[in-house]
Each structure stands twice: as structure tokens, then as C-alpha cells.
Amino acid sequence: MSGGAFTAFLESGVRFATPLAYAALGELVVERAGVINIGLEGAIICGAFGALIAAGTGSVWLGFAGAALAGVLLAAIFAFFVVTLKTDQIITGTAMSMLGLGLTGTLYRTMYGTAGASLHIATIAPAPVPGLSAIPVIGRAFFDQPVVTYALYAIVPALAWWFYRTTGGLALRAVGEHPEAARGAGISPSRVQWAALLFGGAMGGISGGTLVLAQVGTFAEGMSAGRGFIAIAIVVLGRWTPFGVAGAALLFGAASALQTLAQTMGWGMPYQLPLAFPYLLTLVLLASTRGRTASPAALGQRPA
Amino acid sequence: GARDSAVGGAKSFKVALLTPGPISDQSWNGSAYAGLMRIKDSIPGAQVSHIQTKTPAEFEENFRQYGAAGYSLVIGHGFEFQDAAARVGPEFPKTIYITTGGNTVGANFGAMSFAFEEPSYIAGIIAGAMTKSGTVGCIGGTELPPVKAAFEAFTAGAKSVNPKVNVIVSYIGNWEDASAGKEQALAQLGRGADVIFQDADAAGLGAFQAVRESKHAYIIGSNADQNAVAPEVTLGSVVIDIPHAFMVVANEVNGGHFKPRIVKLDMRLDVVRWTVNPALAAQIPAAAAHAVDSVRTQMLAGQFTIPAATLTK
Amino acid sequence: MNALARMVRSQAGASVIATLLALLIVTLVIAAGGYDIGHAATALWNGSVGSPYSFFSGTLVRATPLIIVGLAVAVAFQAGVLNIGAEGQLLAGAAAAMTAGLAMTGWPGWISVPAELIAGMLAGAACAGIAAVLKRSFGVLEVISTLMLNFVALYGVSYLVRGPLEEPTHTYPETLRLAESARLPVIIPGQRLHLGFIIAVVLAIAAWWFVRSTATGFRIRAVGAGAAAAASAGRVSVDRVVFGTFLASGALAGLGGGVQVTGVTYKLFELISPGYGYTAIAVALLARLNPLAVVVAGIFFGALEAGGAGMQRDAGVPAGFVYAIEALVILGVLAVDRVRTYAGAHSAPVAGERAA
Amino acid sequence: MDFHRRADWAVTDPAYALTLHGITKQFGSTVALDGADFDVRAGTLHALLGENGAGKTTLMRLAFGMLRADAGTIEVDGTPRRWRSSADAIAAGIGMVHQHFLLIPAMTVAENVSLGDRGILRGFNPRAAADRVRRIGTETGLVLDPAACVADLAVGAQQRLEIVKALARDARILILDEPTAVLSPAESQELYAWLRAFVARGHTVVIITHKVREALAIADDLTVLRRGRTVLTGSSRNLDEIAVIGAMIGASVTADAPATANVSAPGAAVMSLEHVSVIDERGVQRLRDVSMEVRAGEIVGIAGVEGSGQHELLRVLAGRLTADRGHVKTPAHIGFVPADRLRDALVPAMTLTENLALKDSGSARGIVNWDSYEARAAATIRGHDVRTSGPEALAGALSGGNQQKFVLGRELEGSPEALVVENPTRGLDIRAAAHVLAELRSARVAGVAVAVYSSDLDEVLSIADRMIVCFDGNATATAVDAGAVARALVGLG
């Protein structure tokens, strides 16, 4: 592989990773609060649809706001069921995926008919960072990207700082580890979980918004294409830490890029191999690090 | 929402459509739905019904339901429906089952066969003539027989005017992930491709976006007339006029003179065609336009055989 | 008020209320979408139970894999094993059953059909076995490992039908069709309903009896409801029970895949399962892990999907709408279930409530 | 927070730090509190007593804002208060150490202490938090390593941490729910001394306990709850043990059942260990070359400070833990009553019939004869005075004492050759505890080899024929004598 092809591969990997990272960082916060949101897929597709509607105003930034809002709305339903009514997280999450995919498909068809929305949505173009984008090999991949990607460079350390260096982060982690202990300390676990889920919904929505506003310029039914499930895998592979999740998202993104690259280079390997690889890697990593220790102790439990 | 249902009706002409994907894809499924609407609007008394099916296990169930409900014509939109047609057909002899693609024929079931290769070959000629880099690309949703055949014809067309042309073929792996479609196109652009032929339904919209942003490449649409998706970079579309095709079959069935067969629908019937994007027509070199005209004339006369391309799997 | 509270508390009453509530929500949603409610409701009814064909060939055919895989999930959850990898195990089972069926072309059906199903079970168990070993030897949470394995299985099937198992002309990304003798027989002439449904019901009764009446079944329940007590008071080898149940669950899910290819599709292709493994989780949990109730819940979901198809066909309700309605029905059932719990009914805790 | 405190002081009635009046609380159909009153004078140590389920914990959780009362008023320093959550109570200067610790094992001491600091974006500085822990340590003598992970702390240290947590929030009113239940006698004494010093500084302490004698010895005032009502309150100087116990159980105290004479001489060794060593999964050696035996018809008492190896010793004796080295002899038919009954002995979501069958669940084959188990469960319920609706009741619906009686009955069923019992009366009221001890004595008379551990030394000494004391993984035989055992407990055997 030539240097240019490698750079192109990295660039593609970062682009694939961007929406994954948003969704996974949101899911990370949710899981740290002890909730597993299998319905993330629904938030992503709602975000994509919300972006389409809001960006119709002509503003990309309103588009992102609409994406986040749509994700938040779906997350609020999930939170109401899982936190307030204390329903089973897995089955509720499954319903949320179906609801998100179903609602967006229906609304899209109702609003745009069968002609579709076309490519009329303005997208944000890559904005090269002077100097940094000239770094050999990795410069273009990491510093010639749309602003949403750069935002991640701030969100990841900010989240890490917030997790470990603020009382809010402490409260979040406490709820995920031992909700009753958190309650004893005057923290309301359900309020924390609500907040975490809304944040996760917003990030999932932005993830979908990225697909529309930074990549494709239009909406397609089912365009989330399983990213919500991948994001859950990414959180595991990232061992429930912000930097770990960022790295894992990059790895999953690179796997998709490798699949693309392998085809254009005519390497003739089955295209399923690079796609299955990150999942296998996650399993191996979990086995080698004895997965249990890293996960929040109360993950998936019905709150008391 | 649109309600286009049909219930009861003694002697009405009832037509059903099964699509494998959402009809908002602006491509394969969308144009089939447009075809169904065309039938509804142009055949008096026609009643229509549509269902989106996920898995082949549902194909048969719905074929039967339509048969039992007395539908005259049931269209399964894709070769993947042919098994179900062969299984269900004999049980409902009064219903005609047609699949778009496939090669299964029986007493009351048959297939439409689109000569999609013909306009794909023409698209190849245009691409071969337009490329400056000598590399063109094909992007498919998944590796299905009609898609593969179209890409082979495209390759042959490109090589006919530019024997050294390099054709890259890749598949997205699904028909919805528009973002992955864009990446696939960007990868091909990165390898030097400057004309891309996409056949990936909704996922293909991403390829349009990639080409639009690249500013130095062209794209060719497929199935529906996609020239309007990105008019500034779309050379043309390899169109299957599915509404037209559906009308051909529907009229035969409605008239009671449908003979089960593989209904060959080619350029001569004007069901498949190369539709150039008028906005960019002027940029196509005269020689290429000439070559296209000559090939088209031969095709319309039924005298053209597409040479086998050397397309590796 | 008292009578209402009592009704809410009874299992039957809750089911009735859940169904009514679900119907109410669906009605409102359909009306909000601008569709004729009477028309849509008729279509839902006709598509699911309104005719023998709808019921036997639509609802029950769809219910069959949901019941078998629902049992797989229910049995695992009873032991506290959160196997959400039934989808992957089903795919593995389908691929193995197909491979066996193609390899045994020409063999008499009474040998090849059982062999196919057994192959499916073994493959499902092997797929679950990976997660079971990861759990036992490396402490990897099964919720996560089985979710990962679902994707691996999905890509595996995708590879197989485009590679080693692709039909010989290499035209279609699917396998050859199973010979007539290698299929599960249809049990009602003129319908699609196949022997797999009988297998599903028999399995459900067997599972119910097994869990309730046998020592092994009791061990499974005890480990699920109180592993530490089972280990200490009963000296039960918890690891062994968990491991065995995990494999059995995988075998059942694999059987679900085997039944689907030998009874319905006769071929293997990528879209062999539209997510039966995930819906089965809903089936099992709504059935409160009771194997007999799994049959009812499986038929309920089968009817919902078949009826949803009916609404598409006859009332022009789009596909997305049907998913949304299914989701709302699940949420309605969940909500009523919680209300019932708040009302103070005694109910065995669902295994899924414990640590994931 | 400071503002709050000053505001409180402004309207203080210095006489009472905490006043709860007419408190009613119902859980479903269970009335936990029925108009209870509770007045704590400022600057005193107040003991709250009562039988199991009397409502002590519920009352204090209400005072701490973790529960909301159905009726009644709460006053702090004379000001009526209404808690939205425990955050409000904390802000008002109340701290609570819970019956079951509320610590997060995966976090450090410093993080646990900082938990609940207000604010979403307010910084948490580990170094400052560590300083705070150290400062409290020097000020109060409750020394902890701020960087230690709570999962690695011994129980005593966890107890200290719970108190430090409360003090870090400037608690002036400290509530401790059965704090000594998990402490060794020495640790308990240390805690009491510390609490007295805390009170001497003008603060207020409420301590929930079952130990009447200790309560009388250390508390200024004493309140007894019974069935959710306040039945006795007053200064401990004016009360005696008989009066308090009488109030707790609502009857005059019957003397302990007379110790049954040891009618038969001990028989052959039923359980024995020879040179047994146990190493836990973290690689820590828990038992070192232990040799001992328990003979038929005797009760061997076992004592040990938390973490000295007695936990492992009991499990090896009961055949629940495999020794890494050495030879173990233990009969096939052996009863085992673990300390944590809801975790290790019973499945709360299962019926009593099923919980009885649990005992055979590891060895049973084939089809279960539920009718026979139901009959056996019914017999156990009758034979051991288990108060319940019948064999089909869920184990989780029984009160703690009745659960314990059922477990003991189950383990004694079918005349086992040996019985291993751990903390048999933990959390039981006096009557239930006396019943359990009497059961152990009669088992001995029936020829069962009994090994009993209890963290309450008086209790073991009252029934043991011989004593074995664990210290640092070694087991030493001592006389059945408090002084001898006390020396052995600290390694001076």
C-alpha cells in the first residue's frame, strides 16, 4: 500500500469513526449510569431524520440541534420506561430501535413521498487545520475533517475530565456502581440516569446528524445501518473509558475503511472479514483482560 | 398518507407489488412503486396494493394472500421472488405472478427480464470516453446477479472505446447505508477513478454526494432517472422504465392475452434506455456520442451482442 | 376500585388490559397517521387470524421460530444466563442444518431431516459455547459476548452464501434448495404450516415439564433465582449448571434456525432471519420465562407481524408504521406489566432484572 | 451549606437535636411505623432498640430523608423540616451509617468520601479529597488510606469510612444502624469510645442496637420501638436491662432456657481437619496448617476477629470449600447455616417447599417429588415454630427470625451427623435468638457434632463445650473462658 493510499485509508477510517464515536460516547455515559441502551439505533436514525428536517431551514447548525433534539425525544421515552417505570432494559431498548426506524420511515414517506429528499441538504465541508493538516501520513486524516470531528477532540478529554475530576462525574459513576450507595449520599439515581439517557440520546442524535450533515447530504430509511449496535460493542472494547471508547471507535472505523480499501485495491479477501474483525478483537480483548472488572457493577440492573 | 388499497370488487383488475426495500430509495424500489401508481392511474378500475417484505420467508405468504384475495397480477420486484412464484403459482391459477429478474416460468408465472446490460454498455462507452485518469468505478449494493451483469456490460462498453481502461468494482454490503456508499465512492476516487457507475439504491445516494464534492469526477445513475439527484456531476442514468415495463405486462394481463414467459424488455421496447443528462451532454466528446448512437442503432435493430468483459469477481 | 385492583393483579386480567391498551394505542396511532381505523383493524384481523390461511400460514409459520428461540431465551434467563445471542446461534444453526441437508442429498428423509436438525442444534450450541467458555474461564459478561457473536455469525452467513455454500452457478448469493425429502413435512395440506410448529409446541410442553418437575430443571431455576444459596445450601455446581444451560439454550436457538431452513425457506441466504433472535427476547420476557406462555407470546408476535403485513397489503399502511405499531404494543405490554407489579402482585423476578 | 447551618442555629431549640413525632409509614400492607415518637437531646448519645422489624431502620431512614413518611413531623434543632432527599438531611447536618454499608467497592476511599458533593461541573480534586480524608483522620483518629480501593478494606475500616463520610459532610447528628454487628469486640469498644468523644464535643449520636447491656452502658438516653410504636423512652440511668427487654418483647423476660446437661459423653470424631491450608483467589493464605476435630454430641465454639480465617474454617468443615492442602473428613449428611441467610441459605423468590428442596438440589436426579417436599416443609414449619402462611409462602416474605428458624429446621431435618453454624442469631431478637440456641443444644443432645461461630463472644461461650480461636489463619484450642479467648483473639494464646 502506498503512502497516499494509507492516508486515504486513515481519512476514511476517521470519517467512519466520527458518527460511531458520538453514539458510543453517549452510550458510555449511559452505561456508566448503569443503563444499557440497546435502542441507541433508534436514536441515531431519529437524529438523522431530525437533521434532515431542521437543516431544511438552511442552517447546518440548526440541523445538528434538530438531530440532538430528535435523539433526546426518543431517549426520553426510553428513560420514562426504564428509569421511571423500571421496565426491562433490553426489551424496551429493542422496542425503541423498532420505534425509531418505524417512525422515521413513516414520517419520511409522509413528508417527502416516494421522490425522497434528494441531496439538497447543505453539508459541512472539511476544514483543514493550518499546519496540523500538513503532518505527513496522519495530518489529513485527523486535521482535514469537518468541525464535528474536531469537536470530538474536545469532547473526549472533557468527558474524561468530567468523569474523574468533577463531583458530577463521581455521582454518575457511583450510580452505575451502586445506586443505593449513591442515594445514601444524597444523589438521586433516577435523576442521574434520566440525565445520562438524555445526554446519550443527544449524542446518538448527533451521530445520526453527522451522517446527514457531514457526510451524505440526505436521509435514507434505515441509513443508521446498525451503528447503534456497533456503538455498544465500542463501549465494551473501550473498556468504559472516554479515551478507550475513542480508540475503539477509531478501530471499528478503520475496519470499515479497510473493507472499502480491500475492494478498491482488488485484494480479493472476503469483505466480511474486516467487518467481523473488530467484534472478534473485542471478544479476545475481553477474554484477555477478564471483562468483568471494567464494567459498571450495576449495569443493566433495574434500579431500586 | 396515501391509501391505495383494494378490497372486494368482483371484476376489478387488482395488482399487487412486493418490494424488497423501502420505496423512498429514489431507485429500484421507488420506481416500482411509481409503476404501480401508473397502473392504478391508467387502467380503469385498477386497484393496487403494495407491501415491503423483509425476508424471503414472507414472500410466499404474501403471494398466497394476494392469490387468495383474487388478485390478477402480483409482481415480486426482484429475482429473489422467483422461488415463491414457482411454489405458489400452481395453487392460484387465476393469478399471474411476475418477478422482475429471474428465469422461472410456469403456467401462470413468469419473469420480466430487463436488458439492463444494453444501456449499461452505453454508459460504459461514455465513461470510457470521459475518463481522463483511465480509471472508472462501479459501486453496487450487494453482489446480485443483475448488478454483476450490468457492471460487466459497463466494463465492456468502457473497454470498447478505451481498451486500457481500468475498472474498479466494489460492493457496499447493503442498500441503505448511504454513508458507507459515500466512503466506497471516495475510496474509488482516491484510487483515481473519475467516472463512477452506481447501482446501490438508497446507499448509492452517498456515492452521488462523494462525486459532487470531489468536483473533478462524474457519476452515472441507475434504475430510475437519477439525473436530478446531482445534476452538476451526473452524466446520465441507466434507466429501467419500470412504470413502462409494468404497463406492458399489466396491459397484457388485463387484456387476458398474457403468455407466461420471460418477458424480455430491452431498448427496442424503450423499457431500458440510456438517458443523458442534458446539462452535461455538451461535455461528452463527439466521438463518444457517435459511438453511442451507432451502438444504440444496432441495439434497436437487435443486431448488437455485448462482448464478454473480463471482469474478475 | 378494589375489583379493578384485583383484576390488575391477576395474570389473566393483566393480559386483557395489556391487550386492550395496546389496541387503544394502535388505534390512536393509526388514526393519527390518517388511515381509516376500521379498515386497518379489519386488515390486521384478516392478516393474522381472520382466515385459516392467515392463521396457519401467516401467524403460526411466523410464530414457529419465535417460540423455539423464545424457549432458548427463556431457559437461559431462568438460569440467570442473559443469552442475547440467540440471533447468532439461530444463524449458525441454519447454516449447519443447510450444510448437512445438502451433504445428505439422496438420503431418506427420516435420516436426513433429523440429522439436519441435530446439526443445527450442535452449531447453535457451539456458538453459545464460545460465550459460555468466555464466561466461565475468563469472566466475560455474556450479554456482551453474545451480542458480539451475533455480528460474527451474520458476517459468517454472508460469507458462506457468497463463498463455499453458494449455489453452483454462482449466480445467486444463496445455497441450492433442499431436496423434497430433506424438508420438514407440511402438516396441513394447502397450508405452509410445517412439522416445526408441532416440534415447537412439544418442546414448550417438555421444557415446562422439565423446568418444573425434574431435578435438573429445579437446579436451573435455583441457580437463576439464587446462585449463592444453591451453591451453599444445595452444593450445586453453579458453573456446571450455567454452562450446561447456556449450551442447551444455544442448541434450542440453533434448532430454531434449522427448523426455519428445513421447514420454510429450504435455502440459506443472508436475510434468513429478520431478527427472530431479538424478537424472541421480547417473547420470552413477556411470557415471564414460562415455557407454556412462550407459545402464547410467540403466537401473539406472529399474529402481530402477520397482521402488520395485512395492514400493508389491505389498508396501505406503510411498513415503517407497522414497526412503530409493534414497538408501541411492546411498550404497552411493558407498562401494564409494571403497573401490575406496583399493584403488589407477587411475581417471580425475571432473571433479566439482575446484573447484566 | 454553611448558610443553612447558621440559619438553623438562629432558631435552635438547644434542647433537642432531632425530634420525630407521630411518624407513620406503611409498605404495602406492612405497617412499619405506627405513630412513632422519637426525641433526641442535643449533645447526647441515644440508643434506639427494638425487636427485629420493630421499625428502627425505617424510622432512621425517614429521619435521613431516604424514605418519606406517610404522616408525622420531623424537627431538627427545633425547626420543622421536610426532606426531598437525603441531600437535604445531609445539608441540615445529619449523617447516617447504614446497617448494610453503602460504599462503592470499585472506588477509592477519597472518592467515596467526596460522593454527593453538590454540583455537576464542580471539580473533584483527588489530592484535595485525600487531604480532607487525612485531615479528618488526624482530627478524629479515624485513620484511612485515601487512595485505597474500598473493595480491599476490612470491615472495620469500611465502618470507619462510613463515619468519615458523614463527618466530611459536617454531620452534627450521626445515626449508626447496628454498627457493631460486624465488628469484633475490640473494634466495638474502640467505636464506642470514639462516639463518646464525639458526643463530648457537643455533637449528637443515635445508635441502633440489639445489645441491651451495651446500650445501657454507653447511651445517655434510650428509646424502645415495638411494632412501629414508641413503647419506652428515658435516661439509661433510670432504666435496667429487665425493663428494656420487657418493653422490647412486650412481656416479662423468661430466663434463658436452662443449659441442657451434657448427658452423653462426646463420641467419635465426625468432622476433622489435618494440616489443612486454604489460599483464596487473591492468593492470600486464609488457613495455615490447621488441625482440629468435632466429635459427635459436642458443641465446638469458634471465635475469631473478622478476617482471621474462621469464615474459611467453617466452610471447609461444612464441605463447602475445598482445602488446598491437608486432609478433611466431613460427613455426607451435614447441615450448614451460613451467616447471610438471604444470600447463601434461601432463595427469597422461591417457596418454602422449594427452599427445602434446595438442600438436595445438588445431588437430586430424575423427577422431583414435590408432594413429599411439601410435606417435609410443612413438618419443618411445625417443628420449628416458623410463623408463616404455609409451605407455599415465598421465603422472602418471612420475617428475618422466621427465615432463620426455617433454615435451621431445614438443616437439622433428617438427623444430620454434623451441623456447622455461622452467626446463628445475627439480627435476631432475644426470643428468636434464645430459640435458636436451644435448638443447637438439643441437637448436641441428639448426638450431632456441632461447630458454632458467633461474633458475639458471650453467645458462643454460653453454649460451647470446647473453644477454638482463629488468629491469622491459625486455629488454637482454648478454655471456655472469656479471658482466655480474648487473649487468643489477638494472638496471645
Ligand SMILES: Nc1ncnc2c1ncn2[C@@H]1O[C@H](COP(=O)(O)OP(=O)(O)OP(=O)(O)O)[C@@H](O)[C@H]1O
Ligand atoms: N422497603 C421495604 N419494603 C417493604 N417492607 C419494608 C421495607 N423496609 C422495611 N419494611 C418492613 O418494615 C418493617 C420495619 O422494618 P425495619 O427495617 O425498620 O426494622 P428494624 O427495626 O430495623 O429491624 P432489624 O432489627 O431487623 O433491622 C418490617 O416489617 C419490614 O419488613
Ligand SMILES: Nc1ncnc2c1ncn2[C@@H]1O[C@H](COP(=O)(O)OP(=O)(O)OP(=O)(O)O)[C@@H](O)[C@H]1O
Ligand atoms: N416482602 C414481604 N412480603 C410479604 N410479607 C412480608 C414481607 N416482608 C415482611 N412480611 C411480613 O411482614 C411481617 C413483619 O415482618 P418483619 O420482617 O418485620 O418481621 P420481624 O418483626 O422482623 O420478625 P423477626 O423478628 O422474626 O425478624 C411478617 O409477618 C412477614 O411475614
Ligand SMILES: [Mg+2]
Ligand atoms: Mg426482621
Ligand SMILES: [Mg+2]
Ligand atoms: Mg434494621
